[in-house]
Amino acid sequence: MNSSSSYHLPCDLTSALNLLSEHSDSAKIVAGGQSIMLLLRQGFLSSDIFIDISDISELSEISIQGGAIHVGAATTYTSLENSLEIQPYSVLLDSLHVIADPQIRNLGTIGGALGHADPSLDIVPPLLCLDANVVVQSLNATRAIPLSDFHQEYMTADLSKDELIHSITFNQPTGIHGGAYEKVANVEGGWPTVGVAAQVKLGENIDSFLDVKIALAAVGDTAIRSYSVEKSLIGSEISMDSIRESSKLVCNDIDPLDDLSGSAGYKTHLAGVLCQRALVKAINRAGGSL
Ligand SMILES: Cc1cc2nc3c(=O)[nH]c(=O)nc-3n(C[C@H](O)[C@H](O)[C@H](O)COP(=O)(O)OP(=O)(O)OC[C@H]3O[C@@H](n4cnc5c(N)ncnc54)[C@H](O)[C@@H]3O)c2cc1C
Missing domain, CATH: 3.30.390.50 (CO dehydrogenase flavoprotein, C-terminal domain)
Structure with a gap:
Protein backbone atom coordinates (compact mmCIF):
# COMPACT_ATOMS: atom_id res chain seq x y z
CA MET A 1 0.00 0.00 0.00
CA ASN A 2 1.21 3.53 -0.67
CA SER A 3 0.48 6.73 1.25
CA SER A 4 -2.55 7.56 -0.94
CA SER A 5 -4.17 4.11 -0.54
CA SER A 6 -7.31 3.72 1.53
CA TYR A 7 -8.24 0.66 3.51
CA HIS A 8 -11.85 -0.31 4.31
CA LEU A 9 -13.10 -2.96 6.73
CA PRO A 10 -16.86 -3.29 6.08
CA CYS A 11 -18.77 -5.50 8.50
CA ASP A 12 -21.60 -6.43 6.13
CA LEU A 13 -21.80 -7.67 2.56
CA THR A 14 -23.90 -4.80 1.19
CA SER A 15 -21.34 -2.24 2.34
CA ALA A 16 -18.55 -4.24 0.71
CA LEU A 17 -20.49 -4.53 -2.57
CA ASN A 18 -21.31 -0.80 -2.50
CA LEU A 19 -17.62 0.04 -2.06
CA LEU A 20 -16.68 -2.35 -4.85
CA SER A 21 -19.29 -0.87 -7.20
CA GLU A 22 -18.20 2.69 -6.39
CA HIS A 23 -14.46 2.00 -6.84
CA SER A 24 -14.53 -0.92 -9.27
CA ASP A 25 -11.60 0.41 -11.36
CA SER A 26 -9.21 0.82 -8.47
CA ALA A 27 -10.37 -1.50 -5.66
CA LYS A 28 -8.91 -4.85 -4.59
CA ILE A 29 -10.50 -7.32 -2.21
CA VAL A 30 -8.33 -8.47 0.70
CA ALA A 31 -9.28 -11.67 2.55
CA GLY A 32 -6.41 -13.34 4.47
CA GLY A 33 -3.82 -11.13 2.75
CA GLN A 34 -1.42 -14.06 2.31
CA SER A 35 -1.00 -13.70 -1.46
CA ILE A 36 -2.06 -10.13 -2.17
CA MET A 37 0.36 -8.60 0.34
CA LEU A 38 3.29 -10.44 -1.25
CA LEU A 39 2.25 -9.26 -4.73
CA LEU A 40 1.98 -5.66 -3.48
CA ARG A 41 5.31 -5.79 -1.69
CA GLN A 42 7.03 -7.23 -4.75
CA GLY A 43 5.51 -4.57 -7.04
CA PHE A 44 3.44 -6.99 -9.15
CA LEU A 45 0.23 -5.26 -8.14
CA SER A 46 -0.85 -1.76 -7.20
CA SER A 47 -4.19 -0.47 -6.03
CA ASP A 48 -5.63 2.61 -4.32
CA ILE A 49 -8.55 1.07 -2.45
CA PHE A 50 -8.43 -2.09 -0.36
CA ILE A 51 -11.66 -3.71 0.82
CA ASP A 52 -10.98 -6.21 3.60
CA ILE A 53 -13.83 -8.75 3.80
CA SER A 54 -12.56 -10.67 6.82
CA ASP A 55 -15.09 -9.07 9.23
CA ILE A 56 -18.18 -10.03 7.18
CA SER A 57 -19.61 -12.96 9.15
CA GLU A 58 -21.90 -14.06 6.29
CA LEU A 59 -18.81 -14.80 4.20
CA SER A 60 -17.34 -17.15 6.82
CA GLU A 61 -20.36 -19.44 7.20
CA ILE A 62 -20.39 -23.13 6.34
CA SER A 63 -23.83 -24.69 5.89
CA ILE A 64 -25.63 -27.61 4.28
CA GLN A 65 -28.61 -26.66 2.13
CA GLY A 66 -30.57 -29.28 0.19
CA GLY A 67 -27.72 -31.79 0.29
CA ALA A 68 -25.15 -29.28 -0.98
CA ILE A 69 -22.46 -27.76 1.18
CA HIS A 70 -21.94 -23.99 1.01
CA VAL A 71 -18.62 -22.57 2.18
CA GLY A 72 -18.37 -18.79 2.58
CA ALA A 73 -15.48 -17.29 0.61
CA ALA A 74 -13.79 -15.79 3.67
CA THR A 75 -13.65 -19.15 5.49
CA THR A 76 -10.05 -19.84 6.46
CA TYR A 77 -8.37 -23.14 5.66
CA THR A 78 -8.16 -23.88 9.41
CA SER A 79 -11.89 -23.26 10.00
CA LEU A 80 -12.72 -25.46 7.04
CA GLU A 81 -10.36 -28.22 8.21
CA ASN A 82 -12.02 -28.19 11.68
CA SER A 83 -15.63 -27.98 10.53
CA LEU A 84 -17.85 -31.02 11.09
CA GLU A 85 -19.58 -30.51 7.73
CA ILE A 86 -16.36 -31.08 5.82
CA GLN A 87 -15.23 -34.28 7.57
CA PRO A 88 -16.87 -36.65 4.99
CA TYR A 89 -14.91 -35.01 2.14
CA SER A 90 -11.57 -36.81 2.51
CA VAL A 91 -10.22 -35.51 -0.81
CA LEU A 92 -10.64 -31.94 0.44
CA LEU A 93 -9.42 -32.69 3.97
CA ASP A 94 -6.22 -34.26 2.64
CA SER A 95 -5.41 -31.05 0.76
CA LEU A 96 -6.22 -28.81 3.73
CA HIS A 97 -3.74 -30.74 5.90
CA VAL A 98 -0.84 -30.05 3.52
CA ILE A 99 -1.30 -26.40 2.47
CA ALA A 100 1.78 -24.45 3.58
CA ASP A 101 2.00 -24.24 7.40
CA PRO A 102 -0.52 -23.58 10.22
CA GLN A 103 0.20 -19.82 10.24
CA ILE A 104 -0.83 -19.50 6.58
CA ARG A 105 -3.79 -21.88 7.04
CA ASN A 106 -5.04 -19.71 9.95
CA LEU A 107 -5.33 -16.66 7.67
CA GLY A 108 -5.58 -17.92 4.06
CA THR A 109 -9.13 -18.36 2.79
CA ILE A 110 -10.84 -20.55 0.21
CA GLY A 111 -12.14 -17.48 -1.67
CA GLY A 112 -8.67 -15.90 -1.59
CA ALA A 113 -7.25 -19.05 -3.16
CA LEU A 114 -9.85 -19.06 -5.96
CA GLY A 115 -9.41 -15.31 -6.51
CA HIS A 116 -5.63 -15.74 -6.70
CA ALA A 117 -6.03 -18.54 -9.30
CA ASP A 118 -2.49 -19.91 -9.04
CA PRO A 119 -2.32 -23.28 -10.88
CA SER A 120 -0.30 -24.73 -7.97
CA LEU A 121 -2.94 -24.21 -5.28
CA ASP A 122 -3.57 -27.47 -3.41
CA ILE A 123 -7.27 -26.87 -2.79
CA VAL A 124 -8.37 -26.53 -6.43
CA PRO A 125 -7.95 -30.16 -7.68
CA PRO A 126 -10.08 -31.60 -4.83
CA LEU A 127 -12.78 -28.98 -5.52
CA LEU A 128 -12.69 -29.88 -9.24
CA CYS A 129 -13.19 -33.56 -8.31
CA LEU A 130 -16.22 -32.52 -6.24
CA ASP A 131 -17.69 -30.57 -9.21
CA ALA A 132 -17.70 -27.38 -7.15
CA ASN A 133 -19.46 -24.20 -8.23
CA VAL A 134 -18.26 -20.70 -7.42
CA VAL A 135 -20.97 -18.22 -6.44
CA VAL A 136 -19.99 -14.65 -7.31
CA GLN A 137 -21.94 -11.54 -6.41
CA SER A 138 -22.14 -7.88 -7.40
CA LEU A 139 -24.53 -5.24 -6.12
CA ASN A 140 -27.13 -6.22 -8.72
CA ALA A 141 -26.53 -9.87 -9.64
CA THR A 142 -25.43 -13.29 -8.46
CA ARG A 143 -23.87 -15.93 -10.72
CA ALA A 144 -22.95 -19.58 -10.08
CA ILE A 145 -20.03 -20.71 -12.26
CA PRO A 146 -18.61 -24.25 -12.46
CA LEU A 147 -15.09 -24.11 -11.02
CA SER A 148 -13.89 -25.82 -14.21
CA ASP A 149 -14.90 -22.64 -16.10
CA PHE A 150 -13.83 -20.17 -13.42
CA HIS A 151 -10.08 -20.60 -14.04
CA GLN A 152 -9.47 -20.84 -17.79
CA GLU A 153 -6.19 -18.93 -18.05
CA TYR A 154 -3.04 -18.60 -15.96
CA MET A 155 -3.72 -16.68 -12.70
CA THR A 156 -7.05 -15.39 -14.03
CA ALA A 157 -10.47 -15.82 -12.48
CA ASP A 158 -13.78 -15.18 -14.24
CA LEU A 159 -14.63 -12.14 -12.11
CA SER A 160 -15.79 -8.67 -13.17
CA LYS A 161 -14.33 -5.69 -11.38
CA ASP A 162 -17.54 -5.15 -9.39
CA GLU A 163 -17.89 -8.81 -8.32
CA LEU A 164 -16.58 -10.75 -5.37
CA ILE A 165 -16.61 -14.45 -4.60
CA HIS A 166 -19.45 -15.07 -2.17
CA SER A 167 -19.19 -18.83 -1.60
CA ILE A 168 -18.20 -22.20 -3.00
CA THR A 169 -20.76 -25.02 -3.19
CA PHE A 170 -20.54 -28.74 -3.88
CA ASN A 171 -22.70 -31.81 -3.44
CA GLN A 172 -22.04 -34.71 -1.12
CA PRO A 173 -20.83 -37.66 -3.26
CA THR A 174 -23.42 -40.43 -3.43
CA GLY A 175 -23.09 -44.24 -3.35
C1 LIG B 1 4.71 -18.56 2.21
C2 LIG B 1 3.48 -19.08 1.51
C3 LIG B 1 3.39 -20.44 1.23
C4 LIG B 1 2.26 -20.96 0.60
N1 LIG B 1 2.18 -22.29 0.34
C5 LIG B 1 1.08 -22.79 -0.23
C6 LIG B 1 0.93 -24.19 -0.47
O1 LIG B 1 1.78 -25.01 -0.16
N2 LIG B 1 -0.21 -24.62 -1.08
C7 LIG B 1 -1.22 -23.75 -1.44
O2 LIG B 1 -2.22 -24.19 -1.97
N3 LIG B 1 -1.11 -22.43 -1.20
C8 LIG B 1 0.00 -21.93 -0.61
N4 LIG B 1 0.08 -20.59 -0.37
C9 LIG B 1 -0.97 -19.69 -0.90
C10 LIG B 1 -2.19 -19.60 -0.03
O3 LIG B 1 -3.00 -20.74 -0.24
C11 LIG B 1 -2.88 -18.34 -0.51
O4 LIG B 1 -2.06 -17.27 -0.13
C12 LIG B 1 -4.20 -18.14 0.11
O5 LIG B 1 -5.11 -19.14 -0.13
C13 LIG B 1 -4.83 -16.89 -0.41
O6 LIG B 1 -5.90 -16.61 0.44
P1 LIG B 1 -6.00 -15.23 1.14
O7 LIG B 1 -7.29 -15.26 1.87
O8 LIG B 1 -4.79 -14.91 1.92
O9 LIG B 1 -6.12 -14.29 -0.15
P2 LIG B 1 -5.63 -12.78 -0.36
O10 LIG B 1 -4.15 -12.76 -0.39
O11 LIG B 1 -6.32 -11.87 0.57
O12 LIG B 1 -6.22 -12.56 -1.84
C14 LIG B 1 -5.70 -13.27 -2.94
C15 LIG B 1 -6.36 -12.77 -4.23
O13 LIG B 1 -7.73 -13.14 -4.24
C16 LIG B 1 -8.57 -11.96 -4.29
N5 LIG B 1 -9.69 -12.25 -3.37
C17 LIG B 1 -9.62 -12.64 -2.08
N6 LIG B 1 -10.86 -12.92 -1.63
C18 LIG B 1 -11.72 -12.68 -2.65
C19 LIG B 1 -13.13 -12.78 -2.80
N7 LIG B 1 -13.94 -13.22 -1.83
N8 LIG B 1 -13.67 -12.43 -3.99
C20 LIG B 1 -12.88 -12.03 -5.02
N9 LIG B 1 -11.54 -11.93 -4.95
C21 LIG B 1 -10.97 -12.25 -3.77
C22 LIG B 1 -7.69 -10.80 -3.83
O14 LIG B 1 -8.12 -9.56 -4.38
C23 LIG B 1 -6.34 -11.26 -4.39
O15 LIG B 1 -6.29 -10.97 -5.77
C24 LIG B 1 1.19 -20.07 0.26
C25 LIG B 1 1.29 -18.69 0.55
C26 LIG B 1 2.41 -18.20 1.18
C27 LIG B 1 2.46 -16.74 1.52
Whole structure:
Protein backbone atom coordinates (compact mmCIF):
# COMPACT_ATOMS: atom_id res chain seq x y z
CA MET A 1 0.00 0.00 0.00
CA ASN A 2 1.21 3.53 -0.67
CA SER A 3 0.48 6.73 1.25
CA SER A 4 -2.55 7.56 -0.94
CA SER A 5 -4.17 4.11 -0.54
CA SER A 6 -7.31 3.72 1.53
CA TYR A 7 -8.24 0.66 3.51
CA HIS A 8 -11.85 -0.31 4.31
CA LEU A 9 -13.10 -2.96 6.73
CA PRO A 10 -16.86 -3.29 6.08
CA CYS A 11 -18.77 -5.50 8.50
CA ASP A 12 -21.60 -6.43 6.13
CA LEU A 13 -21.80 -7.67 2.56
CA THR A 14 -23.90 -4.80 1.19
CA SER A 15 -21.34 -2.24 2.34
CA ALA A 16 -18.55 -4.24 0.71
CA LEU A 17 -20.49 -4.53 -2.57
CA ASN A 18 -21.31 -0.80 -2.50
CA LEU A 19 -17.62 0.04 -2.06
CA LEU A 20 -16.68 -2.35 -4.85
CA SER A 21 -19.29 -0.87 -7.20
CA GLU A 22 -18.20 2.69 -6.39
CA HIS A 23 -14.46 2.00 -6.84
CA SER A 24 -14.53 -0.92 -9.27
CA ASP A 25 -11.60 0.41 -11.36
CA SER A 26 -9.21 0.82 -8.47
CA ALA A 27 -10.37 -1.50 -5.66
CA LYS A 28 -8.91 -4.85 -4.59
CA ILE A 29 -10.50 -7.32 -2.21
CA VAL A 30 -8.33 -8.47 0.70
CA ALA A 31 -9.28 -11.67 2.55
CA GLY A 32 -6.41 -13.34 4.47
CA GLY A 33 -3.82 -11.13 2.75
CA GLN A 34 -1.42 -14.06 2.31
CA SER A 35 -1.00 -13.70 -1.46
CA ILE A 36 -2.06 -10.13 -2.17
CA MET A 37 0.36 -8.60 0.34
CA LEU A 38 3.29 -10.44 -1.25
CA LEU A 39 2.25 -9.26 -4.73
CA LEU A 40 1.98 -5.66 -3.48
CA ARG A 41 5.31 -5.79 -1.69
CA GLN A 42 7.03 -7.23 -4.75
CA GLY A 43 5.51 -4.57 -7.04
CA PHE A 44 3.44 -6.99 -9.15
CA LEU A 45 0.23 -5.26 -8.14
CA SER A 46 -0.85 -1.76 -7.20
CA SER A 47 -4.19 -0.47 -6.03
CA ASP A 48 -5.63 2.61 -4.32
CA ILE A 49 -8.55 1.07 -2.45
CA PHE A 50 -8.43 -2.09 -0.36
CA ILE A 51 -11.66 -3.71 0.82
CA ASP A 52 -10.98 -6.21 3.60
CA ILE A 53 -13.83 -8.75 3.80
CA SER A 54 -12.56 -10.67 6.82
CA ASP A 55 -15.09 -9.07 9.23
CA ILE A 56 -18.18 -10.03 7.18
CA SER A 57 -19.61 -12.96 9.15
CA GLU A 58 -21.90 -14.06 6.29
CA LEU A 59 -18.81 -14.80 4.20
CA SER A 60 -17.34 -17.15 6.82
CA GLU A 61 -20.36 -19.44 7.20
CA ILE A 62 -20.39 -23.13 6.34
CA SER A 63 -23.83 -24.69 5.89
CA ILE A 64 -25.63 -27.61 4.28
CA GLN A 65 -28.61 -26.66 2.13
CA GLY A 66 -30.57 -29.28 0.19
CA GLY A 67 -27.72 -31.79 0.29
CA ALA A 68 -25.15 -29.28 -0.98
CA ILE A 69 -22.46 -27.76 1.18
CA HIS A 70 -21.94 -23.99 1.01
CA VAL A 71 -18.62 -22.57 2.18
CA GLY A 72 -18.37 -18.79 2.58
CA ALA A 73 -15.48 -17.29 0.61
CA ALA A 74 -13.79 -15.79 3.67
CA THR A 75 -13.65 -19.15 5.49
CA THR A 76 -10.05 -19.84 6.46
CA TYR A 77 -8.37 -23.14 5.66
CA THR A 78 -8.16 -23.88 9.41
CA SER A 79 -11.89 -23.26 10.00
CA LEU A 80 -12.72 -25.46 7.04
CA GLU A 81 -10.36 -28.22 8.21
CA ASN A 82 -12.02 -28.19 11.68
CA SER A 83 -15.63 -27.98 10.53
CA LEU A 84 -17.85 -31.02 11.09
CA GLU A 85 -19.58 -30.51 7.73
CA ILE A 86 -16.36 -31.08 5.82
CA GLN A 87 -15.23 -34.28 7.57
CA PRO A 88 -16.87 -36.65 4.99
CA TYR A 89 -14.91 -35.01 2.14
CA SER A 90 -11.57 -36.81 2.51
CA VAL A 91 -10.22 -35.51 -0.81
CA LEU A 92 -10.64 -31.94 0.44
CA LEU A 93 -9.42 -32.69 3.97
CA ASP A 94 -6.22 -34.26 2.64
CA SER A 95 -5.41 -31.05 0.76
CA LEU A 96 -6.22 -28.81 3.73
CA HIS A 97 -3.74 -30.74 5.90
CA VAL A 98 -0.84 -30.05 3.52
CA ILE A 99 -1.30 -26.40 2.47
CA ALA A 100 1.78 -24.45 3.58
CA ASP A 101 2.00 -24.24 7.40
CA PRO A 102 -0.52 -23.58 10.22
CA GLN A 103 0.20 -19.82 10.24
CA ILE A 104 -0.83 -19.50 6.58
CA ARG A 105 -3.79 -21.88 7.04
CA ASN A 106 -5.04 -19.71 9.95
CA LEU A 107 -5.33 -16.66 7.67
CA GLY A 108 -5.58 -17.92 4.06
CA THR A 109 -9.13 -18.36 2.79
CA ILE A 110 -10.84 -20.55 0.21
CA GLY A 111 -12.14 -17.48 -1.67
CA GLY A 112 -8.67 -15.90 -1.59
CA ALA A 113 -7.25 -19.05 -3.16
CA LEU A 114 -9.85 -19.06 -5.96
CA GLY A 115 -9.41 -15.31 -6.51
CA HIS A 116 -5.63 -15.74 -6.70
CA ALA A 117 -6.03 -18.54 -9.30
CA ASP A 118 -2.49 -19.91 -9.04
CA PRO A 119 -2.32 -23.28 -10.88
CA SER A 120 -0.30 -24.73 -7.97
CA LEU A 121 -2.94 -24.21 -5.28
CA ASP A 122 -3.57 -27.47 -3.41
CA ILE A 123 -7.27 -26.87 -2.79
CA VAL A 124 -8.37 -26.53 -6.43
CA PRO A 125 -7.95 -30.16 -7.68
CA PRO A 126 -10.08 -31.60 -4.83
CA LEU A 127 -12.78 -28.98 -5.52
CA LEU A 128 -12.69 -29.88 -9.24
CA CYS A 129 -13.19 -33.56 -8.31
CA LEU A 130 -16.22 -32.52 -6.24
CA ASP A 131 -17.69 -30.57 -9.21
CA ALA A 132 -17.70 -27.38 -7.15
CA ASN A 133 -19.46 -24.20 -8.23
CA VAL A 134 -18.26 -20.70 -7.42
CA VAL A 135 -20.97 -18.22 -6.44
CA VAL A 136 -19.99 -14.65 -7.31
CA GLN A 137 -21.94 -11.54 -6.41
CA SER A 138 -22.14 -7.88 -7.40
CA LEU A 139 -24.53 -5.24 -6.12
CA ASN A 140 -27.13 -6.22 -8.72
CA ALA A 141 -26.53 -9.87 -9.64
CA THR A 142 -25.43 -13.29 -8.46
CA ARG A 143 -23.87 -15.93 -10.72
CA ALA A 144 -22.95 -19.58 -10.08
CA ILE A 145 -20.03 -20.71 -12.26
CA PRO A 146 -18.61 -24.25 -12.46
CA LEU A 147 -15.09 -24.11 -11.02
CA SER A 148 -13.89 -25.82 -14.21
CA ASP A 149 -14.90 -22.64 -16.10
CA PHE A 150 -13.83 -20.17 -13.42
CA HIS A 151 -10.08 -20.60 -14.04
CA GLN A 152 -9.47 -20.84 -17.79
CA GLU A 153 -6.19 -18.93 -18.05
CA TYR A 154 -3.04 -18.60 -15.96
CA MET A 155 -3.72 -16.68 -12.70
CA THR A 156 -7.05 -15.39 -14.03
CA ALA A 157 -10.47 -15.82 -12.48
CA ASP A 158 -13.78 -15.18 -14.24
CA LEU A 159 -14.63 -12.14 -12.11
CA SER A 160 -15.79 -8.67 -13.17
CA LYS A 161 -14.33 -5.69 -11.38
CA ASP A 162 -17.54 -5.15 -9.39
CA GLU A 163 -17.89 -8.81 -8.32
CA LEU A 164 -16.58 -10.75 -5.37
CA ILE A 165 -16.61 -14.45 -4.60
CA HIS A 166 -19.45 -15.07 -2.17
CA SER A 167 -19.19 -18.83 -1.60
CA ILE A 168 -18.20 -22.20 -3.00
CA THR A 169 -20.76 -25.02 -3.19
CA PHE A 170 -20.54 -28.74 -3.88
CA ASN A 171 -22.70 -31.81 -3.44
CA GLN A 172 -22.04 -34.71 -1.12
CA PRO A 173 -20.83 -37.66 -3.26
CA THR A 174 -23.42 -40.43 -3.43
CA GLY A 175 -23.09 -44.24 -3.35
CA ILE A 176 -19.93 -46.08 -2.38
CA HIS A 177 -17.27 -43.41 -2.69
CA GLY A 178 -13.83 -42.34 -1.53
CA GLY A 179 -11.36 -39.57 -2.25
CA ALA A 180 -7.73 -38.69 -1.66
CA TYR A 181 -5.18 -35.97 -2.44
CA GLU A 182 -1.47 -36.75 -2.83
CA LYS A 183 1.25 -34.10 -3.06
CA VAL A 184 5.02 -33.96 -3.36
CA ALA A 185 6.81 -30.71 -2.46
CA ASN A 186 10.52 -29.93 -2.40
CA VAL A 187 10.31 -28.69 1.19
CA GLU A 188 8.02 -29.55 4.11
CA GLY A 189 4.94 -27.30 3.87
CA GLY A 190 6.01 -26.00 0.46
CA TRP A 191 4.07 -25.46 -2.74
CA PRO A 192 3.40 -28.71 -4.63
CA THR A 193 5.86 -29.86 -7.26
CA VAL A 194 2.80 -31.85 -8.35
CA GLY A 195 -0.50 -32.54 -6.56
CA VAL A 196 -3.12 -35.11 -7.61
CA ALA A 197 -6.71 -35.49 -6.35
CA ALA A 198 -8.80 -38.61 -7.01
CA GLN A 199 -12.49 -39.19 -6.28
CA VAL A 200 -14.03 -42.60 -7.05
CA LYS A 201 -17.52 -44.08 -6.99
CA LEU A 202 -17.55 -47.89 -6.92
CA GLY A 203 -20.07 -50.55 -7.98
CA GLU A 204 -22.06 -52.32 -5.26
CA ASN A 205 -19.64 -55.27 -5.12
CA ILE A 206 -16.77 -52.81 -4.70
CA ASP A 207 -15.00 -54.40 -7.65
CA SER A 208 -15.60 -51.87 -10.46
CA PHE A 209 -15.47 -48.13 -11.11
CA LEU A 210 -18.82 -46.39 -11.68
CA ASP A 211 -17.19 -42.99 -11.76
CA VAL A 212 -13.66 -41.57 -11.45
CA LYS A 213 -12.46 -37.98 -11.24
CA ILE A 214 -8.79 -37.01 -11.37
CA ALA A 215 -7.46 -33.44 -11.13
CA LEU A 216 -3.93 -32.11 -10.84
CA ALA A 217 -2.11 -29.03 -9.52
CA ALA A 218 1.14 -27.47 -10.80
CA VAL A 219 1.21 -29.12 -14.24
CA GLY A 220 -0.23 -26.41 -16.50
CA ASP A 221 -1.67 -22.89 -16.68
CA THR A 222 -4.60 -23.91 -14.48
CA ALA A 223 -5.47 -26.95 -12.39
CA ILE A 224 -6.26 -29.75 -14.88
CA ARG A 225 -8.72 -32.67 -15.00
CA SER A 226 -7.23 -35.86 -16.47
CA TYR A 227 -10.06 -37.09 -18.68
CA SER A 228 -7.76 -39.73 -20.26
CA VAL A 229 -7.26 -41.51 -16.93
CA GLU A 230 -10.93 -41.10 -16.00
CA LYS A 231 -12.22 -42.53 -19.31
CA SER A 232 -9.91 -45.53 -19.20
CA LEU A 233 -11.07 -46.51 -15.70
CA ILE A 234 -14.83 -45.79 -15.72
CA GLY A 235 -16.72 -49.06 -16.18
CA SER A 236 -13.63 -51.24 -15.69
CA GLU A 237 -12.84 -53.74 -12.94
CA ILE A 238 -10.63 -52.56 -10.12
CA SER A 239 -7.13 -54.02 -10.26
CA MET A 240 -3.63 -52.79 -9.56
CA ASP A 241 -2.77 -53.45 -13.21
CA SER A 242 -5.59 -51.26 -14.56
CA ILE A 243 -4.71 -48.46 -12.13
CA ARG A 244 -1.01 -48.65 -13.05
CA GLU A 245 -1.71 -48.61 -16.82
CA SER A 246 -4.39 -45.90 -16.66
CA SER A 247 -2.28 -43.62 -14.46
CA LYS A 248 0.36 -43.52 -17.20
CA LEU A 249 -2.24 -41.79 -19.44
CA VAL A 250 -2.11 -38.67 -17.27
CA CYS A 251 0.74 -37.43 -19.51
CA ASN A 252 -1.86 -36.88 -22.30
CA ASP A 253 -3.59 -34.13 -20.34
CA ILE A 254 -0.87 -32.16 -18.59
CA ASP A 255 1.66 -29.56 -19.74
CA PRO A 256 4.24 -29.03 -17.00
CA LEU A 257 7.19 -26.63 -17.31
CA ASP A 258 10.80 -26.95 -16.22
CA ASP A 259 11.26 -24.78 -13.14
CA LEU A 260 13.09 -24.71 -9.82
CA SER A 261 10.79 -27.39 -8.39
CA GLY A 262 11.75 -29.92 -11.10
CA SER A 263 12.00 -30.66 -14.80
CA ALA A 264 8.91 -31.21 -16.96
CA GLY A 265 9.96 -34.86 -17.37
CA TYR A 266 10.25 -35.39 -13.62
CA LYS A 267 6.84 -33.76 -13.04
CA THR A 268 5.22 -35.94 -15.71
CA HIS A 269 6.64 -39.06 -14.02
CA LEU A 270 5.52 -37.77 -10.60
CA ALA A 271 2.01 -37.07 -11.89
CA GLY A 272 1.63 -40.74 -12.90
CA VAL A 273 2.97 -42.03 -9.59
CA LEU A 274 0.78 -39.69 -7.50
CA CYS A 275 -2.25 -40.51 -9.62
CA GLN A 276 -1.74 -44.19 -8.82
CA ARG A 277 -1.28 -43.47 -5.09
CA ALA A 278 -4.33 -41.20 -4.89
CA LEU A 279 -6.49 -43.79 -6.67
CA VAL A 280 -5.39 -46.61 -4.35
CA LYS A 281 -6.06 -44.50 -1.25
CA ALA A 282 -9.46 -43.37 -2.59
CA ILE A 283 -10.46 -47.00 -3.32
CA ASN A 284 -9.37 -48.20 0.12
CA ARG A 285 -11.32 -45.38 1.74
CA ALA A 286 -14.40 -46.46 -0.25
CA GLY A 287 -14.09 -49.90 1.33
CA GLY A 288 -12.06 -51.64 -1.36
CA SER A 289 -8.76 -53.36 -0.65
CA LEU A 290 -5.69 -52.96 -2.84
C1 LIG B 1 4.71 -18.56 2.21
C2 LIG B 1 3.48 -19.08 1.51
C3 LIG B 1 3.39 -20.44 1.23
C4 LIG B 1 2.26 -20.96 0.60
N1 LIG B 1 2.18 -22.29 0.34
C5 LIG B 1 1.08 -22.79 -0.23
C6 LIG B 1 0.93 -24.19 -0.47
O1 LIG B 1 1.78 -25.01 -0.16
N2 LIG B 1 -0.21 -24.62 -1.08
C7 LIG B 1 -1.22 -23.75 -1.44
O2 LIG B 1 -2.22 -24.19 -1.97
N3 LIG B 1 -1.11 -22.43 -1.20
C8 LIG B 1 0.00 -21.93 -0.61
N4 LIG B 1 0.08 -20.59 -0.37
C9 LIG B 1 -0.97 -19.69 -0.90
C10 LIG B 1 -2.19 -19.60 -0.03
O3 LIG B 1 -3.00 -20.74 -0.24
C11 LIG B 1 -2.88 -18.34 -0.51
O4 LIG B 1 -2.06 -17.27 -0.13
C12 LIG B 1 -4.20 -18.14 0.11
O5 LIG B 1 -5.11 -19.14 -0.13
C13 LIG B 1 -4.83 -16.89 -0.41
O6 LIG B 1 -5.90 -16.61 0.44
P1 LIG B 1 -6.00 -15.23 1.14
O7 LIG B 1 -7.29 -15.26 1.87
O8 LIG B 1 -4.79 -14.91 1.92
O9 LIG B 1 -6.12 -14.29 -0.15
P2 LIG B 1 -5.63 -12.78 -0.36
O10 LIG B 1 -4.15 -12.76 -0.39
O11 LIG B 1 -6.32 -11.87 0.57
O12 LIG B 1 -6.22 -12.56 -1.84
C14 LIG B 1 -5.70 -13.27 -2.94
C15 LIG B 1 -6.36 -12.77 -4.23
O13 LIG B 1 -7.73 -13.14 -4.24
C16 LIG B 1 -8.57 -11.96 -4.29
N5 LIG B 1 -9.69 -12.25 -3.37
C17 LIG B 1 -9.62 -12.64 -2.08
N6 LIG B 1 -10.86 -12.92 -1.63
C18 LIG B 1 -11.72 -12.68 -2.65
C19 LIG B 1 -13.13 -12.78 -2.80
N7 LIG B 1 -13.94 -13.22 -1.83
N8 LIG B 1 -13.67 -12.43 -3.99
C20 LIG B 1 -12.88 -12.03 -5.02
N9 LIG B 1 -11.54 -11.93 -4.95
C21 LIG B 1 -10.97 -12.25 -3.77
C22 LIG B 1 -7.69 -10.80 -3.83
O14 LIG B 1 -8.12 -9.56 -4.38
C23 LIG B 1 -6.34 -11.26 -4.39
O15 LIG B 1 -6.29 -10.97 -5.77
C24 LIG B 1 1.19 -20.07 0.26
C25 LIG B 1 1.29 -18.69 0.55
C26 LIG B 1 2.41 -18.20 1.18
C27 LIG B 1 2.46 -16.74 1.52
